[in-house]
Amino acid sequence: MPTTLPLPMSQLSDEVRREGFCFVTADVMQPLLSSMGTLADWPDFAQSWDHLGPDPYLAAKGRFRRRRHATYTAQANGTVALAPHQAHYQSLQYNALQGDIERWFEPIDPAVANSGSLHTILAFCNDFFSTLAAHVADWHVEVHQFRIEASVDAAGEPTPEGSHRDGVDFVLVLLVDRHNIDSGTTTIHTPDGKPLGDFTLAHTFDAALIHDPRVFHGVTPVTPLVPTEPAHRDVLVVTFRAKP
Known part of the structure; x- marks a missing residue:
């Protein structure tokens, strides 16, 4: 197991230890x-966000977004392997909007799930x-692949559950693309609501480590810059939770 990280990673890890x-x-980040590892297939990886399915559970709440989901197993500092497709589950403690149910989303396309870019991110x-x-x-x-779409009639909601925790140990949020959108500011709070910071993922490869x-953490709603044109925010969310 490596005992040191390259300098930029070491500085980032110190910041996460200090600030959360x-x-x-x-x-x-790039x-x-x-x-x-390789990012040679990034254009195809990013284009896969054009083929996400709707989130049927959120639609039942009168909201809309697109997503796909995959699960992996990882040995610490070692092998990361794709696991059989399975449900995504959060308790009500962590998701008051959609907790305590097994949510089955369309799986990430096998070519994407096994792509060089995704395995580099997971490594x-x-x-x-x-x-x-x-x-x-x-x-x-x-x-999780997420596409949040916005229109003149309805703002897009990256975090419809509001400021929240995910019920895991660590989270990466990586911006893949944003087109014709305003806002989408990430806000970080203490458990009692004290603001700790805010920032906007504005460029491809901007990221948050949590x-x-x-x-x-939460993200403010997004609205179109040009009302008559399509508008979306594409992110990859990766969560790591220790196995018992």
């Missing part, structure tokens, strides 16, 4: 990812989060 989160700009997460939790031997990993047990 950090915002990573694209000019830092080289860090490239140091872990980065495994190294980074395993260093922050050296006692963990194995991880349960979930990957120690979920310590802080709450």
Whole structure:
């Protein structure tokens, strides 16, 4: 198991230990990812957001977004492997809007789930989060592709459940694309609501790294800059939870 991280990763891990989160700009994040593996297939990876299915559970609440989901297993600082497709579950404690139900989403396309870009992202997460939790031997990993669409009639809601925790150990939120949208500001709070910081994922590869047990996070609604044109915010969310 490595005992040190490259300097930028070490600085980021120190910030997460100290603050419970950090915002990573694209000019830092993209080289860090490239140091872990290939991003050669990134254009195809990003284009896969054009083929996400609707979230039927959110639609039942009168809201709309698109998503796909996959699960992996990871050995700390080691192998990451795709697991059989399974439900996504959160308790009401962590998701007051859709908790205590098994939610079955369309699986991430196999070509995307096994792509070089996604495995590079997962390798980065495994190294980074395993260093922050050296006692963990194995991880349960979930990957979510999200597209939030906005129109002149309805703002897009990246976090319709409001400021929340995900009920995991660590979270990566990575911006893949944003087109013709305004706002979408990430806000970080203490459990009692004290604001700790805010930032906007504005460029491809901008990212947030979050120690979920310590802080709450949310994202403000997005609206179109040009009302007559399509508008969307595409993100990849990766969560790591220690296996018992």
